[in-house]
Amino acid sequence: MLSKYNIDPKYKAIVIGGSAGSFQPITKILSMIPADFPLPMFLCLHRLKHVRTGFEEALSIKSSKKIAEPLDKELIKRGHVYLAPANYHMAVELGNSISLSTEFLVNNSRPAIDITFESASYNYRDKLIGILLSGANKDGAAGMKRIKERNGLTIVQDPNESMINAMPNSALAVTKIDHVLTVDQIIEFLLELDKLLKNQTSLP
Template identity: 40%
Template sequence: MNGPRRIIVRGQARPAPEALLIGASAGGVEALLRLLVDLPGDYGLPIVCLLHVPDSRDSLLAELLARRLALPAKEAEDKERLRAGVVYVAPAGYHLSIERDHSFSLSREEPRHFSRPSIDILFESAADAYGAGLAAALLTGANEDGAAGLLAVQRAGGLTLVQSPAEAQVPTMPEAALALLQPDFLLPLAAMHSLLAELDAPSC
């Protein structure tokens, strides 16, 4: 097949995603499990998950996901390159960024929206690194972190997904995104799961 792979979204051809990001806060663990639990072990995209956790507490999310998913799951490490078919979790107490060479960078800069890690920082850095080859989803949460980052993804040409606020355990985060942009998809989790499964296919 010549040229970069493309997908069909709502009748329009666009670059196929090279990476998938998911941001969430309050209610996010349950939402993440519902999204990812049935994805196949040969899923072709790296998946980077960022949930707000207190600095003082180690995140057990990677361990939980590793037990429940067909895909391997681990905490992202500084300078580590993203690999297809791996679920990465942002570690507690650090901002997680993605560099132009598609490697992770950890930093201890000041919190943004009272959050470290910050979804905005992850999404904005990944938009710069991947451009139109990025898909990003914003789920349930209790603050506005992630809205500006999702707008950056959209402006870079990436695919944007927002959980329906009516279904979200805490609707503040998806509502903040909808106040800034019209996402490509506004979906309940079951429909979003189906879409994520199709992103690795020739068309969706």
């Protein structure tokens, strides 16, 4: 396959953030990536604080992968998809575990995308890919800036395609984003990455 995105195979994890208008894009992405996609993914999507159940099931319906809300201090496993639980922030801890917290709302949100992105970038440094989807506030922009500062890769959903473009636009305003992509292109990107990582591991 011709390399379209020129991806470095160094990446170890993916964080995805979204808010209003991100449910359809994320569902589509999860339905298109293969079940054995090797990297762990952390999803931080704004959600109702008091509705604890139903969201992981809703996301899992069309997904090739099982989506699970982690327990505090759960160890991160290859290829697993973790969803930030309602009313908890979700952070990546050094030493590859997940910490939850009930600290203050950040950007009026709990879970806050900035907390997931920032902590993941601290742990994975330049080996992290951040993807920010449609949303109505600026949560995630500071996190994307951090990922970029640590030489990770940043992708936002094309504001022209986003149902609500405040979130991708906020990220574009504070840092130089590597790729501005439509949802279909994000999927194409992830499939290329998947091939790359699998070829790499099958080499002698």
